[in-house]
Amino acid sequence: MFENSSVMILKVVNKAVEVCKLELKAETQVAICSTFSNAVEDLIADKGKVMFDGSYKPHEDEFLAIENFQLQDDIKDAVRDPMEVAAYQRVDEEFPEIRAIFVGQREEIGEAEKFTVAFQRFRKDQYISTKWYNLFFENDTFFQEKRFGISISDTVDCYFSDGELQFVSYFFARQVFDLSEYYRSATDQEVQSFSANDKLSIENPTDFQSMANSWIRRKIAMINDSGVLENYTASKIKSLAKAAGIEITVDDKKVVIPSDKEKVKIILGFLDEEAYKGPFSQTTYIANSKRKVQQN
Numbered sequence: 001m002f003e004n005s006s007v008m009i010l011k012v013v014n015k016a017v018e019v020c021k022l023e024l025k026a027e028t029q030v031a032i033c034s035t036f037s038n039a040v041e042d043l044i045a046d047k048g049k050v051m052f053d054g055s056y057k058p059h060e061d062e063f064l065a066i067e068n069f070q071l072q073d074d075i076k077d078a079v080r081d082p083m084e085v086a087a088y089q090r091v092d093e094e095f096p097e098i099r100a101i102f103v104g105q106r107e108e109i110g111e112a113e114k115f116t117v118a119f120q121r122f123r124k125d126q127y128i129s130t131k132w133y134n135l136f137f138e139n140d141t142f143f144q145e146k147r148f149g150i151s152i153s154d155t156v157d158c159y160f161s162d163g164e165l166q167f168v169s170y171f172f173a174r175q176v177f178d179l180s181e182y183y184r185s186a187t188d189q190e191v192q193s194f195s196a197n198d199k200l201s202i203e204n205p206t207d208f209q210s211m212a213n214s215w216i217r218r219k220i221a222m223i224n225d226s227g228v229l230e231n232y233t234a235s236k237i238k239s240l241a242k243a244a245g246i247e248i249t250v251d252d253k254k255v256v257i258p259s260d261k262e263k264v265k266i267i268l269g270f271l272d273e274e275a276y277k278g279p280f281s282q283t284t285y286i287a288n289s290k291r292k293v294q295q296n
Helices: 026-044 073-080 188-195 205-210 214-226 234-243 261-271
Strands: 007-013 016-021 048-051 062-066 097-109 112-121 135-138 141-144 158-161 164-167 200-202 254-257 275-277 284-286
Touching: 007 026, 007 073, 016 073, 026 097, 026 112, 026 158, 026 164, 073 097, 073 112, 188 200, 188 205, 188 214, 214 261, 234 254, 234 261, 254 261, 261 275, 261 284
Parallel strands: 048 062, 200 254
Antiparallel strands: 007 016, 007 097, 062 164, 097 112, 112 158, 135 141, 158 164, 275 284
């Protein structure tokens, strides 16, 4: 895989992401492409595929996948014709920020094209800083290298194949791509509407909206989509919570959402069915992910 592929960069210029090519010596290019090929195997080989919905954290023997992922056209163009891609160079005496490194290949299957592309997110510590003493060993002596450089690791964070984006960590994959359209999260308007829900009594709606981080927004979206607040009364929610070992206060037929952030997480986790009592220990747990059991 990736034989004769070029090594590409996703760079950030004025907040826009652009594709450029990393000019390399032939042996270095071959070595990097081979490393990426092996890294793809490490990412997905012998692992079970789980379709991504934002609510499940995969185990070590699983990976996540987004079907019908729209790979941007300039990445496809770069894989089609790498000779037409501009080299990664200084702009106004500085090298542009790097978001990711990628290698890819294209196959023709009848009249259709098949793209396979492997991406590695680029971290700040992969820049070889010219401010430090970068020492390299040669002829039994260390010498200082002051030129700008970058380091490429031996891992792949996401892999595109057959219209599907595959990855293990959503946190890492979203550093390469904007995945917001594939990940349900409550908008500001939804957060405001949730805080005004007639089944809820939120002590301080303004503070609640301010503390609505990505986790809380995800819970709000899942709770809204499940319809639990429409289908269950506050008293029923309270009794179900009690059975799970979770204390919920009801006031004037409304579930009270306190100002304490940890208590908010417990209540929202319960409303999203991520809080439960262990059947053997009878201990109450908060899960960090969930996945439906496939019934045969």
